[in-house]
Amino acid sequence: MRGHGLGLYWRLILASMTSQMQYKASFILSSLGQFAATAVEIAGVWALFSRFGNLEHWNIAEVCMFYGLVNVSFAISDAIGTGFDQFGALYVKTGHFDRLLLRPRSIFLQLIGHEFALRRVGRFSQGLAVLAWSIVTLEIDFTAYQVFMMLVTIVTSVCFFLGLFILQATLSFWSVETLEIMNTLTYGGVECAQYPMAIYEGWFRRIFTFVIPLACISYFPVIAVLGIDDPLGSSRLFQTLVPLSGPLFLGISIVLFQRVGVRHYTSTGS
Amino acid sequence: MNAVGAYVAIVSARYRTLLQYRAAAFAGFMTQVFWGAIKIMVFFAFYAVSREAQPMSLAQVVSYVWLGQALLGMLPWNMDKEIEQLIREGAVSYELVRPLDLYAFWFARTIALRTATTTLRSIPMVLLAGVVLPLAGQAQWALLPPESLTAFCVFLVSLFWALMLACAFTMLMHVFLVWTISGEGLNRVMPSFTIVFSGMIVPLPLFPDWLQPFLNLQPFRGLVDVPFRIYTGSIPVADAWPDIVHQVIWTVIFVAYGRWLLQRSLTRLVVQGG
Amino acid sequence: MSQIVVESLEKRFQVAERSPGFVGALSGVFRRRYRTVDALAGVDFRIDAGELVGYIGPNGAGKSTTIKILSGILTPSAGRCEIEGLVPWQDRKAHVRNIGVVFGQRTQLWWDLPVIESFELLRDIYRIPPSQYRTSSRELIDIMDLAPLLDTPVRQLSLGQRMRCDLVASLLHQPSILFLDEPTIGLDAISKLAVREFVKTLNRERRVTVILTTHDMDDIEALCDRIVVIGGGRILSDGTLASLRAKLRSERRIKLELLEPVAFDSPDVRVISAEGATLHLAFDPSVITTASLIKNIAESWPVKDIFIENPPIEELIAQLYAANRVNA
Structure with missing residues (x-):
């Protein structure tokens, strides 16, 4: 059964890529636009480091590791999560969600299969370039553990951002009006995870560790990738285990979506 | 309908929409606050370890950030939907039949686009950052009052020209659309540069010194950096006049170029019989 | 046992009221009013396998609410519904395998x-075995004559072509029940005929149960053995077209063509309209039989032709609503 679901996902994704390739000009322009829009962020980081030299304990190459990993991860989740990110406009407003309910497959599978948004290559390539520059500049001899933790960071971050998109989709069953507030968590989350969490105020850090596990999916595992001591004092074991909160967060949002959101829709039809 | 009529109609329509979707407006406001808070914390961290004197004080930078969050909608990052559609569908030539100055008419629409929601959104932002935060004892987070009454008046003059500059540039973006693909490509990429070079991402004085001569010449500093620095006292009132002249000159250049380009593309459309 | 059983089905909605205009938007900041709407107020019917049922009613009558509940999209507030032994909203995935749904819009x-x-x-989504897919798709494509369209992107199809493709798409998994929601809306005359012909074939030859909602009364007349009329959330009538006619109006219609225009007048007959030599007449068959009326007319007037007509179905339904005080 599982394998079959993966097969269908693959089929749906291929179909969405075929569709996107029919609008090549639009694809190229969107990608370029996104590349430029995200590259200005790194211009800001660069300007500040060239003015101030260092950011507390951190040098620019280290910050670029945070920056690159969160951007690469967000670009991946943004590409695979379009069905949830655009859920209100694409499915609820249009009534197209009915069609998904009429098919004998899980709603999650159908929505994640909605589109693989190739235009996110704009942010992805930008993040990847920054990440590559960081790796080269830091001259770390990566151990297998560090490489593993880099993959862990990407996987857990993708889970986390996907979970945010799914929460946003859940909210859009009620109203699409308030969705902009979710941007503080998605785009705002990326914005603040581009810098090491340790530089922020204590209250802010605690919210983004215990309420919304942003620090758990970016800051702590990246410390392990860098192989440095955490100025906040966390242990390696903690840094290795805490990324589990990403998949956990994703699981909770899927359950909320199905149990609360879809149920609300089927009882009100709107 | 004349240009003033168009302006009033659009502004009132936007206010109505904004009030109808008040939850959305509130969510948008909270998003701006959150963004401002992150930026300010990053500056706190950078300034905390800095030993040498910086071109702007931390307090000035904080005020600069809040002003930016309040006036974000003024930046030329998007276009007027109706004008955009008109040009995309090639229906511009019909507009020529109307006995009016098309550029002025669209310019009025553009002012509406740049000001309508900005005014409504900037008020709660200024109240929060300028009144609530100091009252709550968070002075280091606050938007400080302007240097002096004179500075405030000069700031208003400079803000007016920032608006004109933004509208003149938005008009250029509209006209670029006539070149379809390359115009559209330009319009997708340009706003990002505009935002960096306006000072919205990082105040321009904090960029490396060797870049300063270039930054001082380019037009986009007139959008954000000039008015905000006059407000915060980073540009003293006495030295402000050259910067305002800089804003005016670039506005005139953009308007002249936009007019010329619009005229030319319309003539071409007519010749093609489009 | 019936294939579809619906018993005292109810559905209530909460609707937020928004006052219009600028002042309304402002006042809405402070309070919001809700009102309850009874979309379905106790609906009962049974449908047997192989029936072709027209489900009609004005907008807001509860038509699409019923279809949504039957297809498992909506959960009712109260009542029972079983389709092939399954409760649609509880056994969604199993249930939707048995049904095909086409939305005209x-x-x-x-x-x-x-x-x-x-x-x-769709083959992959419904997990249709390859051999079954090959035969059923080939057959459906042949009947609907889709072969020339197969390589065209959907956005380039005309509305009629798209509807034909949509019909085939909804049948690939060989459902036993087909819901058609306004399948002919906006179609040209030829496409309408093709769609009707196809639905008829499907029902007659494959014994697929069809439930059809439509505003097009020609669809109903051409296709449906049975008509269920809904209004104000209740079933107003359920039966054959003939029984609906009999129930509603005893009046019959005659179209009379005379050889020359004359001032027509006859006892027992009401003149509805007269245009030159063509007259539309109405009479009550309980007062005079059709046969004797025709005889009377033929004896007294220069008749060229006589047609017996049924009142158009729209009129019947309007009458039904009037009788039940439903606003159409």
Whole structure:
């Protein structure tokens, strides 16, 4: 059964890529636009480091590791999560969600299969370039553990951002009006995870560790990738285990979506 | 309908929409606050370890950030939907039949686009950052009052020209659309540069010194950096006049170029019989 | 046992009221009013396998609410519904395998893909075994004559072509029940005929149960053995077209063509309209039989031709609403 679901996902994704390739000009322009829009962020980081030299304990190459990993991860989740990110406009407003309910497959599978948004290559390539520059500049001899933790960071971050998109989709069953507030968590989350969490105020850090596990999916595992001591004092074991909160967060949002959101829709039809 | 009529109609329509979707407006406001808070914390961290004197004080930078969050909608990052559609569908030539100055008419629409929601959104932002935060004892987070009454008046003059500059540039973006693909490509990429070079991402004085001569010449500093620095006292009132002249000159250049380009593309459309 | 059983089905909605205009928007900041709408107020019917049922009523009558509940999209507030032994909203995935749904306004095909690729995606979504897919798709494509369209992206199809493709798409998994929601809306005359012909064939030859909602009374007359009329959330009438006619109006119609225009007048007959030599007449068969009326007319007037007519179905339904005080 599982394998079959993966097969269908693959089929749906291929179909969405075929569709996107029919609008090549639009694809190229969107990608370029996104590349430029995200590259200005790194211009800001660069300007500040060239003015101030260092950011507390951190040098620019280290910050670029945070920056690159969160951007690469967000670009991946943004590409695979379009069905949830655009859920209100694409499915609820249009009534197209009915069609998904009429098919004998899980709603999650159908929505994640909605589109693989190739235009996110704009942010992805930008993040990847920054990440590559960081790796080269830091001259770390990566151990297998560090490489593993880099993959862990990407996987857990993708889970986390996907979970945010799914929460946003859940909210859009009620109203699409308030969705902009979710941007503080998605785009705002990326914005603040581009810098090491340790530089922020204590209250802010605690919210983004215990309420919304942003620090758990970016800051702590990246410390392990860098192989440095955490100025906040966390242990390696903690840094290795805490990324589990990403998949956990994703699981909770899927359950909320199905149990609360879809149920609300089927009882009100709107 | 004349240009003033168009302006009033659009502004009132936007206010109505904004009030109808008040939850959305509130969510948008909270998003701006959150963004401002992150930026300010990053500056706190950078300034905390800095030993040498910086071109702007931390307090000035904080005020600069809040002003930016309040006036974000003024930046030329998007276009007027109706004008955009008109040009995309090639229906511009019909507009020529109307006995009016098309550029002025669209310019009025553009002012509406740049000001309508900005005014409504900037008020709660200024109240929060300028009144609530100091009252709550968070002075280091606050938007400080302007240097002096004179500075405030000069700031208003400079803000007016920032608006004109933004509208003149938005008009250029509209006209670029006539070149379809390359115009559209330009319009997708340009706003990002505009935002960096306006000072919205990082105040321009904090960029490396060797870049300063270039930054001082380019037009986009007139959008954000000039008015905000006059407000915060980073540009003293006495030295402000050259910067305002800089804003005016670039506005005139953009308007002249936009007019010329619009005229030319319309003539071409007519010749093609489009 | 019936294939579809619906018993005292009810559905209530909460609707937020929004006052219009600028002042309304302002006052809405402070309070919001809700009112309850009874979309369905106790609906009962049974449908047997192989029936072709027209389900009609004005907008807001509860038509689409019923269809949504039957297809498992909506949960009712109260009442029972079983389709082939399954409760639609509880056994969603199992239930939707048995049904096909076509919405006239919305396509289920992938907008930018060739038609055939949409079909193949549906094959994978419904897990249709390859051999079954081959035979059923070939057959459906033949009947609907879709072969020339298969490689065209859906966005380039005309409305009629798209509807034909949508019909095939909804049948690839060989459902035993087909819901058609306004399948002929906006179609040209030829496409309408093709759709009707197809639905008829499907019902007669494959014994697929069809439930059809429509505003097009020609669809109903051409297709339906049975008509269920809904209004104000209740079933107003359930039966054959003939029984609906008999129930509602005893009056019959005659169209009379005379050889020359004359001032027509006859006892027992009401003149509805007269245009030159063509007259539309109405009479009550309980007062005079059709046969003797025709005889009377033929003896007294220069008759060229006589047609016996049924009142148009729209009129019947309007009458039904009036009798039940439902606003159409």
